[in-house]
Amino acid sequence: MQNTAQTLRYLSLACVITVGLVGCGGTTSSTPPQPPAPNTSAQQIPLQGDYISRATFANPHAHIPAQCFIETGGGTQNACLFCHTNGVAALNLGNNNPQAGLNPNIGDLQADYAFGVFDYPQVVNSSINPWINTLKPEVLKAAVAALGANPVDWDMQGYIRQNNWQAAFAKRAALGAITAWDAGVDSPFRVFPSLNPADLPAQADGFVRTADPAGSLYQDEHGLMTGWRAVNFMPYGIFTPLAGSVSGIYIRLPVVFMQDARGQFSTMQYKENLELVTANIQNRLTPDQTHYLGAASHLAIVRGQYPLGTEFAHPLHYVDVEADGSNPAVSQFPGTRAERVKEIRWMIKRQEWYPAEFGNTLKEESAPVYASRTDGWIENGTGWIIGGFIEDVKGELRPQTPSELTQCVSCHSSNVRQSDVGQNPVFTSGTGNTIDSTWALPRKLNGDAGWGEMNYLGFKANPEARINQTPGTLSTPEPINRYANQGEFRFFLDHVVGISLYGDMPATVDAFLAQKISKAQGYTQDWPDLTALIATKNVAQIAAAQQQRLTLIREFTAKGAYLDSAQRILPELFLPTRENALEAARRYREVVVTQRFDFGKDVFAKTPVAYQYFRDEANGYAHQNGQPYAIGEIITDRPINTTVGDFTYGMGIVPTLIDAEKPFSAGGTFVSDYVPLLAPK
Numbered sequence: 001m002q003n004t005a006q007t008l009r010y011l012s013l014a015c016v017i018t019v020g021l022v023g024c025g026g027t028t029s030s031t032p033p034q035p036p037a038p039n040t041s042a043q044q045i046p047l048q049g050d051y052i053s054r055a056t057f058a059n060p061h062a063h064i065p066a067q068c069f070i071e072t073g074g075g076t077q078n079a080c081l082f083c084h085t086n087g088v089a090a091l092n093l094g095n096n097n098p099q100a101g102l103n104p105n106i107g108d109l110q111a112d113y114a115f116g117v118f119d120y121p122q123v124v125n126s127s128i129n130p131w132i133n134t135l136k137p138e139v140l141k142a143a144v145a146a147l148g149a150n151p152v153d154w155d156m157q158g159y160i161r162q163n164n165w166q167a168a169f170a171k172r173a174a175l176g177a178i179t180a181w182d183a184g185v186d187s188p189f190r191v192f193p194s195l196n197p198a199d200l201p202a203q204a205d206g207f208v209r210t211a212d213p214a215g216s217l218y219q220d221e222h223g224l225m226t227g228w229r230a231v232n233f234m235p236y237g238i239f240t241p242l243a244g245s246v247s248g249i250y251i252r253l254p255v256v257f258m259q260d261a262r263g264q265f266s267t268m269q270y271k272e273n274l275e276l277v278t279a280n281i282q283n284r285l286t287p288d289q290t291h292y293l294g295a296a297s298h299l300a301i302v303r304g305q306y307p308l309g310t311e312f313a314h315p316l317h318y319v320d321v322e323a324d325g326s327n328p329a330v331s332q333f334p335g336t337r338a339e340r341v342k343e344i345r346w347m348i349k350r351q352e353w354y355p356a357e358f359g360n361t362l363k364e365e366s367a368p369v370y371a372s373r374t375d376g377w378i379e380n381g382t383g384w385i386i387g388g389f390i391e392d393v394k395g396e397l398r399p400q401t402p403s404e405l406t407q408c409v410s411c412h413s414s415n416v417r418q419s420d421v422g423q424n425p426v427f428t429s430g431t432g433n434t435i436d437s438t439w440a441l442p443r444k445l446n447g448d449a450g451w452g453e454m455n456y457l458g459f460k461a462n463p464e465a466r467i468n469q470t471p472g473t474l475s476t477p478e479p480i481n482r483y484a485n486q487g488e489f490r491f492f493l494d495h496v497v498g499i500s501l502y503g504d505m506p507a508t509v510d511a512f513l514a515q516k517i518s519k520a521q522g523y524t525q526d527w528p529d530l531t532a533l534i535a536t537k538n539v540a541q542i543a544a545a546q547q548q549r550l551t552l553i554r555e556f557t558a559k560g561a562y563l564d565s566a567q568r569i570l571p572e573l574f575l576p577t578r579e580n581a582l583e584a585a586r587r588y589r590e591v592v593v594t595q596r597f598d599f600g601k602d603v604f605a606k607t608p609v610a611y612q613y614f615r616d617e618a619n620g621y622a623h624q625n626g627q628p629y630a631i632g633e634i635i636t637d638r639p640i641n642t643t644v645g646d647f648t649y650g651m652g653i654v655p656t657l658i659d660a661e662k663p664f665s666a667g668g669t670f671v672s673d674y675v676p677l678l679a680p681k
Contacts (some may be wrong), residue, residue: 001460045186047377047385051368054427055123057403058598059130063410063429064115066131066600067238067501070610071635073546074619075657077503077610078495078669083411083431084109087483087675091283093304094228095353095382097415099432101660101670106415109432110670111660113638113652118365120650127624127652128637133591133600135611135634137268140603143594151590156582159395159589160318160338161330162578165197168344168389178215179226181311181348188399191377191387193346195228195250195315201332201607202230202327206451207267208250217255218265225267227252229312232452233443234479234488234678236501239316241336241456241575242509243500244584244602246317246338248454249440253277254309256326259295269294277306278450281345281441282677305436306349312438314345318588319581321471324461325453335456336575342588342601344397346387347412347437353383367425369409371402378405381428384437391592404597412437433676443488446681457569470508470571477567482679489569490557495669497546497553499573503610505530508580512572516561517552527552534609537631542614550667611635621654 054060072078086098101108109112115126133140144151172192175183183190199210208230209223210216216224231249231490257273259554260266273292280283280301292299292307299307318338326335332339371378371520376399377387386408388400400408406427413430414437435442444450458475465471478487498505505513510531517527528545536542556562562570576584587603613629615621622628624637 004390006045007640026043033348044189045184047182047191047372047375049370049372049377049379049427051370051424052373052402053368054403054406055119056200057406059403060118060123061115061126061130062403062406062598063427064126065410066129066134066602068113068115069129069131069135069635070502070608071614072614072656072658072669073497073503073550073610074543074615075659075662075669076546076667077497078110078549078658078671079237079501079503080110080656080658081495081669081674082492082501082676083247083433083670085432085672087673088433088435091304091672091675093281093283093442094435095304095414096432096434100670108660110658110672111656113654113656114648115652116365117640117650121445125624125640125650127640127654129611129635131600131602133596133606134602135600135607137587137606140590140594140596140599143596144590147593149593151586154586154589155643156585156589157320160320160582160585161479162395163197163339164391164395164397165315165341165344168192169198173215179217181309188375189389191346191385192389193311193344193387195226197315199226200248200445201334201453202250204230204366204452205448206230206453217258220265220267222267225258225265227255227258227270229451230453231440232445232450232454232522233440234445235443235456236439236497236636237499237503240500241319241321241459241666242506244319244581246319246335246337246454246456246467247440248313248315248317248333250313251277252311252313253307256296256299257292257294257307261294261297261378263295266294271360276301277310278444280304280442281306282444283440284680288536302352302354305353306438308349308352310349312345312347312440314343314347314440315341316343316345317341318585319576321465321576321578321581322461322463324459324472325455326461335452335454335459336581337454337456338585339396342391343400344389345408347384349383349436351383352386353414364425364427367427369402369406370426371405372399373402374399376400376405378402378409379426380409380437381426382414382430382437383674384412386412390597393593393595395417395592397560400597411439411495433674435676439676442676443479443678445476446678449476457574459575465578468577470575471578471581473571474568474574474576478563478569480679481675483673483675485679487557487563487567488678490562491674493557493562493573494554494664495671497550502608504608506576506606508577509573512570513553517556519555522605523552523555525552531610534612534614534632537614538667539614539616539631544616547667550669607634619655620655643667 084099086100086102086151089096089098097106099109117126160312171189175185178194199208202208206229208226208228217227226248258270260269318340319336320338320638323331389397390400393396410429413428415430461472481488484491514527517523533542613633641648641653658670
């Protein structure tokens, strides 16, 4: 049982933020009839969680994503930089730690596999790869077979076109107060986001309006406003069509940001405040922009921080390559976003942090998570509550477990000196490249193009495409990274030489590049067949081919050959074929039917090359038990520091081979100051 102080803390949390979202005293506007004020009388039960040790989880290190365990091709592939740099911290945005060598408490997470550790040796160390579904897909297949299921028999196209979001929302709506962030009723769906999929897609201005007065906050000239607004952004190399999962993102601010100085609802005022939030998160504020506007004019803008009460809703969809929003029979969503969702994710900012009060931080690795065992939410340790709902065996959405939610904290958190925050230490993780724990709004497209349904660079389906052909086109030009001063996708290709944070190159992309890159077409070499070389297990030849691929991909991007004449990314580099998309969905459904989410959500047809051992003797390492790795062997673990008393006792000690001293012109991939912000128009 919680003590009295903790109980009051959460009672206060439930009351204060609820009032912020539903308004104070039922203020109305001069627009046509307003919907009834949401009923908050039932919101009596505070959120109460438990302090839970990660040692009790099937995967105690769920906060270290599977991508972090890959090899870097001898330093030729650096996916690490897209999470671990000093750039955002140097700008004093959010409350990030520098993670590329400027904080001695963190180290350089591009240079070393220095995974943090807790309660070692009582708890298995974090340098043993726990993501078995990703590492050894045959183990997952065996678990599926043990259930008597045969994935070949599954109708995956029919499956991904079923709507499982609406039924889950109905469970939330049945609790009442569906415009509030917390239904306040003791139920597993009390914090399911109050975004009704029946109200989607958002309208042309990005706002989600509804026909249901009970689901709205006020009415403007275009309809009943829910407060939600869709965000269209440039994706990272994780939730992309080729990676097998695609996102929608929706933001909602508290009601005070929707009201003008007279306390009347105003969509124009709300737009202005949303633009201020965006400018703040994107480091575009002017010196005179110090406070929010209208009824929120008393609220100061805190650099790199969202205002208290900010919400995000994040549906994570299967990929349907016929879904571009034009045919509701396929999907109501654009951007290859299937009707079926893999997850519904949600966040609310419930506590302010003032980053200027903290210097280089040292988080407590052994701190427990604070989470609900039944209601699908967790604290991220830096001011946000994160909710998550995922498919059960039948494909219906259920609340996630604390161990599953800890995976969310891995990417949606920051760092803070736990001893200084006036609360019991709660585990936090975090990357160096989020801004106040978020990824999407920092990468929102410019202007009105960024306010609308996430459409994955304007995907348009080609109904005539065969099952093994590129399924459509893109209509949005490649966004430019403001600080790198080059195309964001080009920057990714130049440093990862792959299409996702796993550094993988699907067979369709590999074949496309082999067709485009050759000496006959003016390149220094032909695009090498790495797959064929892998089979030889010749380490020197494999290393040479990886270096050659890096050189050639940079020649390719320097020519602008990855773009069409309108500066749009070639669809062959961004979209899967229908066949590949359905097979990726089939593999993910293997995780669903086994409910093995603790062991990885990304499943490949076979173990990716990046998990195989191809180091030469000079740079090699052994298993933790001292047994040497065989060439081509799957990397299950890496050595750790076993010296008792050392600061890094139990932590990983293997270099990634990403050389911080090697310049880009010589084939270097280390980037200390990457910042995930786009250039203005």
